[in-house]
Amino acid sequence: MRPFIFVNLAMSADGKISTVQRRQVKISGKKDFERVDIIKADSDAIIVGIGTVLADNPSLTVKSSELKSKRIKNGKEENPIRVVIDSKARTPADSDILHKGDGQRIIAVSKKAEQEKIELLNEYADIVVTGEDKVDLSALMEALYEYGVRKIMVEGGGSLIESLFKENLVDEIYTCVGNVIIGGKNAPTPADGEGFLKEEDFPNLKLLDIEKIDEGILIRWKVVRD
Ligand SMILES: NC(=O)c1ccc[n+]([C@@H]2O[C@H](COP(=O)([O-])OP(=O)(O)OC[C@H]3O[C@@H](n4cnc5c(N)ncnc54)[C@H](O)[C@@H]3O)[C@@H](O)[C@H]2O)c1
Numbered sequence: 611m612r613p614f615i616f617v618n619l620a621m622s623a624d625g626k627i628s629t630v631q632r633r634q635v636k637i638s639g640k641k642d643f644e645r646v647d648i649i650k651a652d653s654d655a656i657i658v659g660i661g662t663v664l665a666d667n668p669s670l671t672v673k674s675s676e677l678k679s680k681r682i683k684n685g686k687e688e689n690p691i692r693v694v695i696d697s698k699a700r701t702p703a704d705s706d707i708l709h710k711g712d713g714q715r716i717i718a719v720s721k722k723a724e725q726e727k728i729e730l731l732n733e734y735a736d737i738v739v740t741g742e743d744k745v746d747l748s749a750l751m752e753a754l755y756e757y758g759v760r761k762i763m764v765e766g767g768g769s770l771i772e773s774l775f776k777e778n779l780v781d782e783i784y785t786c787v788g789n790v791i792i793g794g795k796n797a798p799t800p801a802d803g804e805g806f807l808k809e810e811d812f813p814n815l816k817l818l819d820i821e822k823i824d825e826g827i828l829i830r831w832k833v834v835r836d
Protein backbone atom coordinates (compact mmCIF):
# COMPACT_ATOMS: atom_id res chain seq x y z
CA MET A 611 0.00 0.00 0.00
CA ARG A 612 1.10 3.57 -0.62
CA PRO A 613 -0.32 7.08 0.04
CA PHE A 614 -2.27 9.11 -2.51
CA ILE A 615 0.39 11.11 -4.36
CA PHE A 616 -0.25 14.30 -6.34
CA VAL A 617 2.21 16.56 -8.12
CA ASN A 618 1.67 20.32 -7.98
CA LEU A 619 3.82 22.59 -10.14
CA ALA A 620 3.92 25.94 -11.89
CA MET A 621 5.05 26.03 -15.50
CA SER A 622 5.72 29.04 -17.74
CA ALA A 623 3.61 29.48 -20.89
CA ASP A 624 6.56 27.96 -22.78
CA GLY A 625 6.79 24.89 -20.54
CA LYS A 626 9.63 25.67 -18.15
CA ILE A 627 9.67 25.35 -14.36
CA SER A 628 12.67 27.63 -13.80
CA THR A 629 15.49 29.33 -15.69
CA VAL A 630 18.48 27.63 -17.31
CA GLN A 631 20.47 28.81 -14.29
CA ARG A 632 17.87 26.89 -12.22
CA ARG A 633 17.16 30.03 -10.24
CA GLN A 634 13.77 30.07 -8.57
CA VAL A 635 11.43 32.43 -10.43
CA LYS A 636 7.85 33.48 -9.73
CA ILE A 637 5.58 31.72 -12.21
CA SER A 638 2.44 31.50 -10.06
CA GLY A 639 0.35 34.57 -9.35
CA LYS A 640 -1.14 35.55 -5.98
CA LYS A 641 -4.22 33.33 -6.26
CA ASP A 642 -2.19 30.28 -7.23
CA PHE A 643 0.20 30.71 -4.32
CA GLU A 644 -2.87 30.91 -2.05
CA ARG A 645 -4.21 27.71 -3.66
CA VAL A 646 -0.85 26.00 -3.13
CA ASP A 647 -0.93 26.94 0.56
CA ILE A 648 -4.35 25.32 0.96
CA ILE A 649 -3.38 22.01 -0.70
CA LYS A 650 -0.09 22.02 1.23
CA ALA A 651 -1.97 22.43 4.52
CA ASP A 652 -4.25 19.57 3.52
CA SER A 653 -1.33 17.17 2.86
CA ASP A 654 0.34 14.83 5.34
CA ALA A 655 3.74 15.22 3.69
CA ILE A 656 5.44 17.34 1.05
CA ILE A 657 8.24 15.88 -1.04
CA VAL A 658 10.97 17.65 -3.02
CA GLY A 659 14.16 16.48 -4.65
CA ILE A 660 17.59 17.63 -3.54
CA GLY A 661 17.94 19.62 -6.79
CA THR A 662 15.05 21.80 -5.65
CA VAL A 663 16.50 22.21 -2.16
CA LEU A 664 19.86 23.30 -3.62
CA ALA A 665 18.24 25.63 -6.19
CA ASP A 666 15.36 27.18 -4.22
CA ASN A 667 16.12 26.58 -0.55
CA PRO A 668 12.36 26.19 0.05
CA SER A 669 10.95 25.95 3.59
CA LEU A 670 7.74 24.23 2.35
CA THR A 671 5.90 25.65 5.34
CA VAL A 672 2.21 26.52 5.41
CA LYS A 673 2.07 30.30 5.13
CA SER A 674 -1.49 31.29 6.12
CA SER A 675 -1.95 31.64 9.88
CA GLU A 676 -5.57 30.57 9.53
CA LEU A 677 -4.55 27.33 7.82
CA LYS A 678 -1.74 26.82 10.34
CA SER A 679 -4.16 27.23 13.23
CA LYS A 680 -6.02 24.17 11.94
CA ARG A 681 -2.84 22.07 12.11
CA ILE A 682 -2.24 21.91 15.82
CA LYS A 683 -0.40 18.79 17.06
CA ASN A 684 0.84 18.43 20.65
CA GLY A 685 -0.17 22.05 21.22
CA LYS A 686 2.04 23.34 18.38
CA GLU A 687 1.26 24.40 14.81
CA GLU A 688 2.72 21.55 12.80
CA ASN A 689 3.65 21.76 9.12
CA PRO A 690 3.20 18.70 6.93
CA ILE A 691 6.15 16.29 7.15
CA ARG A 692 8.82 17.64 4.83
CA VAL A 693 10.64 14.95 2.85
CA VAL A 694 13.79 15.47 0.76
CA ILE A 695 14.80 12.88 -1.83
CA ASP A 696 18.56 13.11 -1.47
CA SER A 697 20.56 10.00 -2.46
CA LYS A 698 23.93 11.29 -1.29
CA ALA A 699 22.80 13.30 1.74
CA ARG A 700 23.75 16.61 0.14
CA THR A 701 21.07 18.66 1.93
CA PRO A 702 22.93 21.66 3.41
CA ALA A 703 22.71 21.58 7.22
CA ASP A 704 21.59 25.24 7.23
CA SER A 705 18.73 24.72 4.73
CA ASP A 706 15.45 26.48 5.48
CA ILE A 707 13.65 23.15 5.10
CA LEU A 708 15.51 21.91 8.19
CA HIS A 709 15.09 25.02 10.32
CA LYS A 710 11.99 27.00 9.33
CA GLY A 711 8.72 26.07 11.00
CA ASP A 712 7.75 23.20 13.25
CA GLY A 713 7.15 19.68 12.06
CA GLN A 714 9.01 16.50 11.23
CA ARG A 715 11.62 16.32 8.49
CA ILE A 716 12.65 13.15 6.69
CA ILE A 717 15.66 12.89 4.40
CA ALA A 718 15.57 9.80 2.17
CA VAL A 719 19.07 8.74 1.16
CA SER A 720 20.44 5.78 -0.79
CA LYS A 721 23.14 3.35 0.34
CA LYS A 722 25.63 5.58 -1.48
CA ALA A 723 25.29 8.30 1.19
CA GLU A 724 28.34 8.80 3.42
CA GLN A 725 27.78 7.91 7.07
CA GLU A 726 29.33 11.19 8.23
CA LYS A 727 26.84 13.25 6.20
CA ILE A 728 23.97 11.09 7.46
CA GLU A 729 25.01 11.66 11.07
CA LEU A 730 25.24 15.43 10.55
CA LEU A 731 21.78 15.64 8.99
CA ASN A 732 20.34 13.29 11.61
CA GLU A 733 20.62 16.22 14.02
CA TYR A 734 17.76 17.90 12.18
CA ALA A 735 15.85 15.17 10.35
CA ASP A 736 14.95 11.50 10.45
CA ILE A 737 17.02 9.62 7.89
CA VAL A 738 15.55 6.82 5.77
CA VAL A 739 18.04 4.72 3.80
CA THR A 740 16.51 3.02 0.77
CA GLY A 741 17.89 2.18 -2.66
CA GLU A 742 21.37 1.30 -3.90
CA ASP A 743 22.30 4.33 -6.03
CA LYS A 744 19.14 6.44 -6.24
CA VAL A 745 16.42 6.53 -3.59
CA ASP A 746 13.97 3.64 -3.99
CA LEU A 747 10.83 5.75 -4.35
CA SER A 748 8.38 2.83 -4.21
CA ALA A 749 9.90 1.51 -0.99
CA LEU A 750 9.90 5.01 0.50
CA MET A 751 6.21 5.53 -0.31
CA GLU A 752 5.31 2.18 1.27
CA ALA A 753 7.29 3.12 4.39
CA LEU A 754 5.54 6.50 4.57
CA TYR A 755 2.18 4.70 4.31
CA GLU A 756 3.18 2.37 7.17
CA TYR A 757 4.10 5.50 9.13
CA GLY A 758 0.54 6.82 8.69
CA VAL A 759 1.02 9.15 5.72
CA ARG A 760 -2.04 9.04 3.46
CA LYS A 761 -1.69 12.10 1.20
CA ILE A 762 1.55 13.38 -0.32
CA MET A 763 2.14 16.58 -2.27
CA VAL A 764 5.13 16.49 -4.60
CA GLU A 765 6.56 19.95 -5.33
CA GLY A 766 9.21 18.88 -7.82
CA GLY A 767 11.58 19.24 -9.46
CA GLY A 768 11.66 17.86 -12.94
CA SER A 769 13.93 14.86 -12.36
CA LEU A 770 11.97 13.66 -9.35
CA ILE A 771 8.63 14.06 -11.12
CA GLU A 772 9.85 12.06 -14.11
CA SER A 773 11.05 9.26 -11.81
CA LEU A 774 7.75 9.18 -9.96
CA PHE A 775 5.89 8.81 -13.26
CA LYS A 776 8.35 6.11 -14.38
CA GLU A 777 7.58 4.19 -11.15
CA ASN A 778 3.84 4.71 -11.62
CA LEU A 779 3.68 6.63 -8.32
CA VAL A 780 1.61 9.66 -9.42
CA ASP A 781 -2.19 9.71 -8.97
CA GLU A 782 -2.93 13.30 -10.00
CA ILE A 783 -0.99 16.25 -11.38
CA TYR A 784 -1.98 19.92 -11.10
CA THR A 785 -0.18 22.35 -13.40
CA CYS A 786 -0.52 26.10 -13.13
CA VAL A 787 0.47 27.60 -16.48
CA GLY A 788 1.72 31.09 -15.67
CA ASN A 789 1.76 34.16 -17.88
CA VAL A 790 5.51 34.35 -18.30
CA ILE A 791 7.95 33.19 -20.95
CA ILE A 792 11.19 31.79 -19.53
CA GLY A 793 12.79 30.23 -22.59
CA GLY A 794 16.15 28.51 -22.69
CA LYS A 795 16.77 25.23 -24.48
CA ASN A 796 17.98 23.53 -21.31
CA ALA A 797 15.71 25.17 -18.76
CA PRO A 798 14.10 22.61 -16.43
CA THR A 799 10.68 21.26 -17.40
CA PRO A 800 8.02 19.42 -15.35
CA ALA A 801 9.41 15.96 -16.24
CA ASP A 802 13.12 15.89 -16.97
CA GLY A 803 15.46 12.86 -16.63
CA GLU A 804 15.59 10.47 -19.60
CA GLY A 805 11.91 10.80 -20.38
CA PHE A 806 9.64 8.25 -22.04
CA LEU A 807 10.84 7.03 -25.46
CA LYS A 808 7.86 5.02 -26.63
CA GLU A 809 4.33 6.40 -27.06
CA GLU A 810 2.88 3.31 -25.42
CA ASP A 811 4.85 4.16 -22.26
CA PHE A 812 3.53 7.74 -21.95
CA PRO A 813 1.51 8.15 -18.74
CA ASN A 814 -2.07 8.72 -19.82
CA LEU A 815 -3.99 11.59 -18.17
CA LYS A 816 -7.72 12.16 -17.80
CA LEU A 817 -8.69 15.86 -17.60
CA LEU A 818 -10.38 16.62 -14.26
CA ASP A 819 -10.88 20.35 -14.72
CA ILE A 820 -9.38 23.57 -16.03
CA GLU A 821 -9.84 27.05 -14.60
CA LYS A 822 -8.51 30.57 -15.15
CA ILE A 823 -6.26 31.58 -12.27
CA ASP A 824 -4.51 34.97 -12.07
CA GLU A 825 -3.39 35.61 -15.66
CA GLY A 826 -2.89 31.91 -16.37
CA ILE A 827 -4.74 28.61 -16.13
CA LEU A 828 -4.81 25.74 -13.69
CA ILE A 829 -5.11 22.29 -15.26
CA ARG A 830 -5.86 19.26 -13.10
CA TRP A 831 -5.39 15.73 -14.44
CA LYS A 832 -5.82 12.25 -13.02
CA VAL A 833 -3.38 9.55 -14.09
CA VAL A 834 -5.30 6.84 -15.94
CA ARG A 835 -4.20 3.28 -15.27
CA ASP A 836 -5.17 0.45 -17.64
N1 LIG B 1 8.03 25.74 -10.85
C1 LIG B 1 7.84 24.78 -9.97
O1 LIG B 1 6.71 24.43 -9.61
C2 LIG B 1 9.04 24.08 -9.37
C3 LIG B 1 8.87 23.25 -8.27
C4 LIG B 1 10.00 22.60 -7.75
C5 LIG B 1 11.24 22.77 -8.35
N2 LIG B 1 11.35 23.59 -9.43
C6 LIG B 1 12.65 23.78 -10.10
O2 LIG B 1 13.16 22.50 -10.47
C7 LIG B 1 14.58 22.56 -10.48
C8 LIG B 1 15.11 21.38 -9.70
O3 LIG B 1 14.79 20.18 -10.41
P1 LIG B 1 15.93 19.08 -10.60
O4 LIG B 1 15.47 18.14 -11.64
O5 LIG B 1 17.22 19.77 -10.78
O6 LIG B 1 16.05 18.37 -9.20
P2 LIG B 1 14.97 17.61 -8.30
O7 LIG B 1 14.46 18.57 -7.29
O8 LIG B 1 13.99 16.90 -9.18
O9 LIG B 1 15.90 16.56 -7.54
C9 LIG B 1 16.39 15.48 -8.32
C10 LIG B 1 17.57 14.88 -7.57
O10 LIG B 1 17.07 14.05 -6.53
C11 LIG B 1 17.98 12.96 -6.34
N3 LIG B 1 17.30 11.67 -6.42
C12 LIG B 1 17.51 10.65 -5.58
N4 LIG B 1 16.78 9.58 -5.89
C13 LIG B 1 16.07 9.93 -6.97
C14 LIG B 1 15.14 9.22 -7.77
N5 LIG B 1 14.78 7.96 -7.49
N6 LIG B 1 14.62 9.86 -8.83
C15 LIG B 1 14.97 11.15 -9.10
N7 LIG B 1 15.86 11.89 -8.37
C16 LIG B 1 16.40 11.26 -7.32
C17 LIG B 1 19.03 13.05 -7.44
O11 LIG B 1 20.17 13.67 -6.92
C18 LIG B 1 18.38 13.98 -8.46
O12 LIG B 1 19.33 14.74 -9.18
C19 LIG B 1 14.98 23.88 -9.85
O13 LIG B 1 15.40 24.76 -10.86
C20 LIG B 1 13.70 24.39 -9.20
O14 LIG B 1 13.60 25.81 -9.23
C21 LIG B 1 10.29 24.27 -9.95
Ligand SMILES: Nc1nc(=O)c(N)c(NC[C@H](O)[C@H](O)[C@H](O)COP(=O)(O)O)[nH]1
Nearest residue numbers: 620635636637638666668669670671765
Ligand atom coordinates in the same frame (compact mmCIF):
# COMPACT_ATOMS: atom_id res chain seq x y z
N1 LIG C 1 3.80 26.74 -7.06
C1 LIG C 1 4.96 27.33 -7.42
N2 LIG C 1 4.92 28.47 -8.15
C2 LIG C 1 6.07 29.09 -8.54
O1 LIG C 1 6.02 30.12 -9.19
C3 LIG C 1 7.32 28.49 -8.21
N3 LIG C 1 8.50 29.06 -8.61
C4 LIG C 1 7.32 27.30 -7.45
N4 LIG C 1 8.49 26.70 -7.12
C5 LIG C 1 8.49 25.75 -6.01
C6 LIG C 1 9.64 26.11 -5.04
O2 LIG C 1 10.61 25.15 -5.19
C7 LIG C 1 9.18 26.10 -3.58
O3 LIG C 1 8.49 24.91 -3.31
C8 LIG C 1 8.28 27.25 -3.29
O4 LIG C 1 8.95 28.41 -3.63
C9 LIG C 1 7.91 27.26 -1.82
O5 LIG C 1 9.00 27.76 -1.11
P1 LIG C 1 8.71 28.28 0.40
O6 LIG C 1 7.98 27.17 1.08
O7 LIG C 1 7.85 29.50 0.25
O8 LIG C 1 10.07 28.55 0.97
N5 LIG C 1 6.15 26.71 -7.06
